[in-house]
Amino acid sequence: MxxxxxxxxxxxxxxxxxxxxxxxxxxxxxxxxxxxxxxxxxxxxxxxxxxxxxxVSQNSSLNRGGVRNAxxxxxxxxxxxxxxxxxxxxxxxxxxxxxxxxxxxxxxxxxxxxxxxxxxxxxDPNIKKGDWDLKEDLELATLHTKYGNSWSLISKAMNGRTENAVKNRWNNLHKRLKGNVLEKIMEFCAKESSYPKESLFQDQE
Structure with a gap:
């Protein structure tokens, strides 16, 4: 029994x-x-x-107030x-x-x-961290013309870049390049025989 x-x-x-x-x-x-x-x-x-x-709750650093954002x-x-x-x-x-x-x-x-x-x-161990290269910037700008600010869709289309990463990178590109980001990146690419290892600029931490 x-x-x-x-x-x-x-x-x-x-x-x-x-x-x-x-x-x-x-x-x-x-x-x-x-x-x-x-x-x-x-x-x-x-x-x-x-x-x-x-x-192990007594070892947790979460406090009662605002714990969901802790x-x-x-x-x-x-x-x-x-x-x-x-x-x-x-x-x-x-x-x-x-x-x-x-x-x-x-x-x-x-x-x-x-x-x-x-x-x-x-x-997620598949998350890609570190500097962006020009090829990624071009891919990001191209995807943005298709999906707009749908960071989730852009993230899924890019290999290993998170939603926060693509959003922050786009905002940085838009702020620094001003105007049509994709057009300016393509102009820069046209001057290069191949993709350089480094991007137009690197994000500041």
Whole structure:
């Protein structure tokens, strides 16, 4: 009977992160009550118990006031990164729920959109950082004539540049070049036998 109950619980389970004593992330099964909807850890002879710290919320740097805009903590980043990379699952709402449950005692301090923005703008290993070259500037200006200020569409069309990166780069180009950005970049390209390694100018940090 106990084995049957365990199997039933496992069918309605998810995995939750836990920190070991040496700050390594492990994943343990949690089952959801069909009555209350609450999550609780599942332990059985079929699944060895894991020694872990029950919460690290006391180590979080988030404060009650304005927490949704607060800087992300190392613990939050580790859970987000580990979940996406290990499970290949970008269910942002579920990840946010896990972060809130594990780190913030169930309070809705992070939302799905926060997890998505954090991943897409900071944690994704495919993000391209560093200086822009002339070829990228030309591509950006060309895409802007097609999509306007739809930074999400432009970002998807460019390889590895985030929405914030393309927006900031465009604003910088527009401010410095003045007028028709694409036209001026093409004029500059016409004077070059090939794309130079460096762009027209580099963004100032």
């Amino acid at each position: 106990a084995h049957q109950n365990y199997e039933a619980a496992m069918q309605n389970q998810c995995e939750m992160p836990a920190f070991t004593d040496n700050n390594q992330i492990v994943w343990i099964p949690y089952s959801q009550s069909p009555i209350t909807g609450e999550l609780s850890p599942v332990f059985s002879a079929n699944y060895p118990s894991i020694k872990y710290s029950a919460t 800087q992300w903590t190392k613990e939050e980043d580790e859970i987000l990164y580990d979940h996406v990379v290990r499970h290949q699952n970008k269910s942002w709402a579920l990840i946010a729920k896990k972060i809130n449950l594990f780190l913030h005692n169930g309070e809705e301090l992070r939302q799905g959109k926060h997890c998505r923005e954090r991943w897409c703008n900071h944690l």
